[in-house]
Amino acid sequence: xxxxxxxxxxxxxxxxxxxxxxxxxxxxxxxxxxxxxxxxxxxxxxxxxxxxxxxxxxxxxxxxxxxxxxxxxxxxxxxxxxxxxxxxxxxxxxxxxxxxxxxxxxxxxxxxxxxxxxxxxxxxxxxxxxxxxxxxxxxxxxxxxxxxxxxxxxxxxxxxxxxxxxxxxxxxxxxxxxxxxxxxxxxxxxxxxxx
Numbered sequence: 001x002x003x004x005x006x007x008x009x010x011x012x013x014x015x016x017x018x019x020x021x022x023x024x025x026x027x028x029x030x031x032x033x034x035x036x037x038x039x040x041x042x043x044x045x046x047x048x049x050x051x052x053x054x055x056x057x058x059x060x061x062x063x064x065x066x067x068x069x070x071x072x073x074x075x076x077x078x079x080x081x082x083x084x085x086x087x088x089x090x091x092x093x094x095x096x097x098x099x100x101x102x103x104x105x106x107x108x109x110x111x112x113x114x115x116x117x118x119x120x121x122x123x124x125x126x127x128x129x130x131x132x133x134x135x136x137x138x139x140x141x142x143x144x145x146x147x148x149x150x151x152x153x154x155x156x157x158x159x160x161x162x163x164x165x166x167x168x169x170x171x172x173x174x175x176x177x178x179x180x181x182x183x184x185x186x187x188x189x190x191x192x193x194x195x
Contacts, residue, residue: 008088009193010080010083010084010087010088011081011084011085011088013080013084013190013191013193014077014080014081014084016186016190017073017077017080017131017187017190017191018074018077018081020183020186020187020190021070021073021074021077021187023183024066024070024138024180024183024184024187025067025070025071027176027179027180027183028063028064028066028067028070029063029067030176031059031060031062031063031066031145031173031176031177032060032063032064032067034059034169034172034173034176035056035057035059035060035063035173036060037169038052038053038056038059038152038166038169038170038173039053039056039057039060041162041165041166041169042056042159042162042166044162045159045160045161045162045166046160048158048159048160049155049156049158049159049160049162049166051155051158052152052155052156052158052159052166052170055148055151055152055155056152058148059145059148059149059152059173062141062144062145062148063145065141066138066141066142066145066180069134069137069138069141070138072130072134073131073134073135073138073187076130076131076134086121087121087122090118090119090121090122091122093118094115094118094119094122097111097114097115097118098115101115131187131191132188132191135184135187135188135191138180138184139181139184142177142180142181142184145173145177146174146177146178148173149170149171149173149174149177150170150174152166152169152170152173153167153170153171153174155170156169156170
């Protein structure tokens with residue numbers, strides 16, 4: 001019964017990971033669009049907002065990098081889902097074989113090879129280290145993004161007539177990136193259970 005529960009847990013965790021990754025990918029898409037909008041506004045502001053435009057371009061690249069890291073997590077999650085499904089099937093088969101073996105010693109001897117073969121298929125998921133690497137990369141990317149957002153705020157002060165608009169935009173960058181961090185924390189908690 002304990003083994004069956006672990007297969008179900010792995011399936012539930014893979015669904016939770018998938019949901020958290022989806023939310024972060026949506027944030028990446030929004031940061032990318034904000035960066036494009038910021039570049040256009042910086043061009044409109046002219047030479048004085050050139051620094052803001054460069055930083056906005058860096059934020060767009062950062063969003064693509066973070067999206068790539070989330071796609072790696074998504075692929076690992078698909079592997080987890082496949083392994084969890086196979087484990088659950090093996091656990092259920094083993095439960096049926098165990099029930100059948102309980103009828104007599106003769107039946108148990110006949111089913112023993114099949115039971116051993118089924119046990120050998122119940123491998124544990126060993127991708128926890130890969131999840132941790134992806135999450136560390138994502139944390140570094142977000143931390144760098146916060147530094148860029150603060151730099152954008154400073155650059156906005158030198159942006160002439162659009163200074164207030166660009167300052168607001170830099171604040172939105174910081175908020176959007178900051179909102180990703182709790183999602184990464186949630187992913188970290190979920191994936192730690194996999195190790």
